Amino acid sequence: MVAGHGPAVNVTAAGFPVHAFAQGALEEVTDHLTALPAVTEAYATTGSSDVLCKLAACPCR
Structure with missing residues (x-):
């Protein structure tokens, strides 16, 4: 069964x-x-x- 279709972005690598x-x-x-x-x-x-949101961030600041 197909569970999903689309890009899987590695935010850590980004x-x-x-x-x-x-x-x-x-x-x-x-x-x-x-x-x-x-x-x-x-x-x-x-x-x-x-609402509950997941965020990706950089510890740059």
């Missing part, structure tokens, strides 16, 4: 060795997250947070 998660209420974090090109995954959740 220079982003730090992986982090951010969560919050969708209306509070949408503007911040859309401004970040580092968001690699986003999930709708239930509970006190509406």
